Amino acid sequence: KNEVEQSPQNLTAQEGEFITINCSYSVGISALHWLQQHPGGGIVSLFMLSSGKKKHGRLIATINIQEKHSSLHITASHPRDSAVYICAVGVFAGEYGNKLVFGAGTILRVKS
Amino acid sequence: EAQVTQNPRYLITVTGKKLTVTCSQNMNHEYMSWYRQDPGLGLRQIYYSMNVEVTDKGDVPEGYKVSRKEKRNFPLILESPSPNQTSLYFCASAPRSSYNSPLHFGNGTRLTVT
Numbered sequence: 276k277n278e279v280e281q282s283p284q285n286l287t288a289q290e291g292e293f294i295t296i297n298c299s300y301s302v303g304i305s306a307l308h309w310l311q312q313h314p315g316g317g318i319v320s321l322f323m324l325s326s327g328k329k330k331h332g333r334l335i336a337t338i339n340i341q342e343k344h345s346s347l348h349i350t351a352s353h354p355r356d357s358a359v360y361i362c363a364v365g366v367f368a369g370e371y372g373n374k375l376v377f378g379a380g381t382i383l384r385v386k387s
Numbered sequence: 388e389a390q391v392t393q394n395p396r397y398l399i400t401v402t403g404k405k406l407t408v409t410c411s412q413n414m415n416h417e418y419m420s421w422y423r424q425d426p427g428l429g430l431r432q433i434y435y436s437m438n439v440e441v442t443d444k445g446d447v448p449e450g451y452k453v454s455r456k457e458k459r460n461f462p463l464i465l466e467s468p469s470p471n472q473t474s475l476y477f478c479a480s481a482p483r484s485s486y487n488s489p490l491h492f493g494n495g496t497r498l499t500v501t
Contacts, residue, residue, distance in 0.1 A: 308490060318477060318492040361430065374445055375420070375490075377430040 278302050281362050281378035288385050294349040296381045298362030301343065305365040305373050309336050309347050312359040312380070321347070321360075352385045359383070389414045393478050393493035400468055401501055408463045408496050410478030416491070418481040419461040420445070421453065423474040424495075430477070436461055468500045 280299045288294050298307070309321040322329050322336040324345065329336050333352075338345040349356055362378040391412045400406055412419065420435035422445075432445030436455040450472055452464040461480075465472060478493040 306488075310490075310492075316475060316495045316497075318479075318495075320490045320492070323489045363430070374435065375422075375432055376446075379429045 277379070278366070278376050279362055279364055279378040281360075281381050283381060284379065285382045286384070288352050288383070290353060290385055290387045292352050292385075294352050294356075294383065294385075296347045296360050296362075296383070298345045298347070298378055299343060300345075300362075300364050300376075302364065302366050302376070305367060307338055307345050308363040308365070308375075309345075310361040310363060312361060314358070318361075349383075354385045354387050357384050389491070391478055391480050391491050391493040393476075393496050395496060396494065397497050399499045399501065402469055403467050406465050406468060406498075408465075408476060408478075408498070410461045410463065410493055411459050412461075412480040412491065413459065414480065414482070414491065415458065416480035416482050417458070418483065418488070419455065420479050421451070421461070421463045422477045422479065423447065424477065425474050433463070433476075468498075470500050472498065473500050474498060 278301050282297045306325045308323050311319045311321050324338040333350045335348040359380045359382050361380045363375050365373040366376050394409045417438045421433040422430045424430045431447045433451050434453040436442045439455055439458050442453050455461050476496045479490045481490050482488045
């Protein structure tokens with residue numbers, strides 16, 4: 276079983292729809308990151324969470340530490356939101372600190 | 388402009404020919420790391436550095452070397468590249484020696500080893 280599981284793997288939405296991407300993890304973490312990767316490859320950090328909820332524009336990220344689960348929500352989705360969304364968790368790795376473990380990613384396509 | 392700069396963006400080389408992919412950040416970040424991304428396998432960590440002269444292996448370190456002689460630079464060295472190292476590579480940095488801080492990624496280096 277992977278340490279970080281994302282769902283769904285693929286998601287197609289109509290412009291304007293509310294979108295939810297889920298991330299579950301099975302290990303103790305220091306923080307959870309949501310990343311966005313557009314076609315062409317560049318990776319952008321959207322959120323870093325260790326508790327609660329964060330909002331940036333139309334994006335909302337939540338984390339439930341007890342349930343080991345995080346969600347990324349996109350309100351009023353737009354074709355420019357089409358990208359791969361990747362969940363990553365910081366895992367304690369001994370005296371030198373943390374390593375990062377990634378989910379497989381969710382491919383989102385928003386149609387106009 | 389605050390950024391992580393990787394060079395080159397694209398590199399085609401032959402098996403066994405030593406190469407270095409450079410990574411530099413101008414944000415005075417303590418933490419730097421290298422990842423490779425492969426279809427079906429996603430992103431995997433190669434090496435990371437908590438600060439100058441402090442480096443440690445990630446999940447897939449075989450065939451790679453790194454050094455952190457200065458805070459801003461974290462080069463990835465392939466002493467004898469092989470075709471299974473064909474991949475998309477990313478460098479990233481973070482302010483503190485922990486993953487409790489946002490990550491900043493370079494634009495990636497697409498490496499092909501023939």
